[in-house]
Amino acid sequence: MTVREILARLVAFDTTSSRSNADLMDWVADYLDGWSMRVRLLPGLDSGKTNLIASIGPETADGIVLSSHSDTVPATAAGWDSDPYCLSMRDGRYYGRGTADMKGFLSVVLAAVPDLAKANLTKPVHIVVSHDEEVGCLGAPALIENLPEAGIVIVGEPTGMRVADRHRGACIQTMRIRGIPAHSGMPELGVNAVTHMAAFVRDLDGIATQLAMVDAPPDKQTNIVLTGISGGTAQNIVPESCDATWMIRCAANEDPAEIRLRLASKAEAAERRMKLENSCCEIDLDLLCDVPPLMPATDNVARDLCQDILNDDTTIGLEFATEAGLFQAAGLPVAVCGPGHMAQGHTVNEFIECGQLRKAEFFMEGMIEHVSQ
Numbered sequence: 001m002t003v004r005e006i007l008a009r010l011v012a013f014d015t016t017s018s019r020s021n022a023d024l025m026d027w028v029a030d031y032l033d034g035w036s037m038r039v040r041l042l043p044g045l046d047s048g049k050t051n052l053i054a055s056i057g058p059e060t061a062d063g064i065v066l067s068s069h070s071d072t073v074p075a076t077a078a079g080w081d082s083d084p085y086c087l088s089m090r091d092g093r094y095y096g097r098g099t100a101d102m103k104g105f106l107s108v109v110l111a112a113v114p115d116l117a118k119a120n121l122t123k124p125v126h127i128v129v130s131h132d133e134e135v136g137c138l139g140a141p142a143l144i145e146n147l148p149e150a151g152i153v154i155v156g157e158p159t160g161m162r163v164a165d166r167h168r169g170a171c172i173q174t175m176r177i178r179g180i181p182a183h184s185g186m187p188e189l190g191v192n193a194v195t196h197m198a199a200f201v202r203d204l205d206g207i208a209t210q211l212a213m214v215d216a217p218p219d220k221q222t223n224i225v226l227t228g229i230s231g232g233t234a235q236n237i238v239p240e241s242c243d244a245t246w247m248i249r250c251a252a253n254e255d256p257a258e259i260r261l262r263l264a265s266k267a268e269a270a271e272r273r274m275k276l277e278n279s280c281c282e283i284d285l286d287l288l289c290d291v292p293p294l295m296p297a298t299d300n301v302a303r304d305l306c307q308d309i310l311n312d313d314t315t316i317g318l319e320f321a322t323e324a325g326l327f328q329a330a331g332l333p334v335a336v337c338g339p340g341h342m343a344q345g346h347t348v349n350e351f352i353e354c355g356q357l358r359k360a361e362f363f364m365e366g367m368i369e370h371v372s373q
Contacts, residue, residue, distance in 0.1 A: 002111060003111045006111055007087055008087040010106060011085060011103060012085055014097075016072055016074045017073070019048075025129065028129060032110075035116075037054045037113070037117075038055045039052070039054040040052070040053045042143065045142070049139065050070075055127075056117065057122075057123060058122070058124055059124065062124075062150070063123050063371075064150065064152055066125065067129075067154065067155045068128070068130075069102060069132075069133030069140075072103075072134065073134055075350075077348050080349055081349055082096075082349075094354065095350065099344075100351065101346065102338060102345075104158070105339055105360060106129065106156070107357070108363075109156070111361070119372045122371060122373060123370075123371040124148070126147065126148060133322075136170075137321075140323040150332065152332070152334070153302060154302060154306065155327070155335070156337065156338030156339075156360075157320075157324075161356060161360060161363065163337050164335065165296050165335055166219055166294050166317040166318070167219055167320065167336065168251055168252065169248075169250040169325055170248070170291045171247070171290040172246070172247050172248075172287075173245070173248070175197075176242070177193040177196055177200075177270070177274070178193065178283070178284075179193035179241065180238070180278050181240035191277045194232055194242045196274055197229065199270060203266040207263065211254070219252070219316075220252070220253065222254045224248050226246045227246055229243070230243050251293065252296065252317075256290065256292075291321045291322075291325055291326065295325075300334075300335065302335040305367075310363060318336060
């Protein structure tokens with residue numbers, strides 16, 4: 001099958017993170033099994049979620065891991081010029097949900113499997129696909145735990161086929177404030193959870209402003225973005241509860257734990273103020289996910305291999321997080337290199353340029369040559 005044919009099949013599966021990825025994973029597993037790869041489908045965190053690990057070549061510990069994720073963001077927004085789950089081509093671009101992030105890379109890898117099967121491999125190649133990357137890299141830890149011992153990891157997130165050896169981390173926190181309800185005509189009898197949340201949000205914004213480095217490149221900036229807030233039940237009731245969620249994107253030179261401690265201190269101060277009004281008030285602060293940054297390393301054989309294949313000794317940093325930070329935390333050399341650009345990911349009319357897929361095919365040719373030496 002050609003890259004285009006495989007990409008069309010993958011795009012046709014709606015693998016929005018809130019849905020099962022089982023049908024796509026079954027199709028990929030059947031395809032790989034047809035080329036005599038050693039395929040394992042591993043149950044995910046939730047019913048209907050699956051990780052995949054497939055290997056080819058000798059069973060040694062010096063293999064290359066080609067990593068991608070199966071899930072996408074939703075395609076529910078209006079404005080699509082074509083069916084987001086039916087691949088279409090216009091002006092040298094393939095349109096469809098997941099084309100850039102990141103079914104394009106997976107399509108190139110799968111299209112190269114016949115060449116892998118024919119090659120005289122001296123090192124194994126492991127194709128891995130995770131679930132629920134888009135909602136906090138939830139599937140990757142179990143996948144990494146079951147990964148065969150390997151030499152390097154290449155994560156194929158869209159970099160424009162540049163080599164990235166660093167990126168920001170990402171963690172999501174949520175906070176719930178429990179106040180005391182009362183009739184809005186007698187607000188002194190209650191404790192307004194929304195009002196206290198508003199005060200905390202001002203503190204959060206103050207910390208975000210202190211961390212901001214406007215002149216720094218994106219991968220060296222730390223930002224905090226409030227992504228949701230809700231509270232209150234009716235116009236005549238003092239709000240009993242209020243919830244907020246925020247994302248911390250932490251630069252590689254920042255300690256995300258230290259930032260969370262600063263926010264926790266502000267939450268504790270807010271709770272003390274509320275308890276002065278009523279001792280029953282509470283604030284709960286939770287960490288929903290924590291994806292570590294990818295740290296630049298002097299010795300990085302994954303980066304070096306990608307540079308050799310592409311004949312490009314430069315590197316870039318990424319403003320977004322990937323599963324690469326988790327692979328690095330597990331002690332594996334890792335680089336990020338894949339077709340497309342994240343500027344087109346998560347958008348209406350998501351696309352990947354045909355030229356980017358051709359560059360990725362050239363990259364795979366060089367990688368197969370490397371593991372056949």
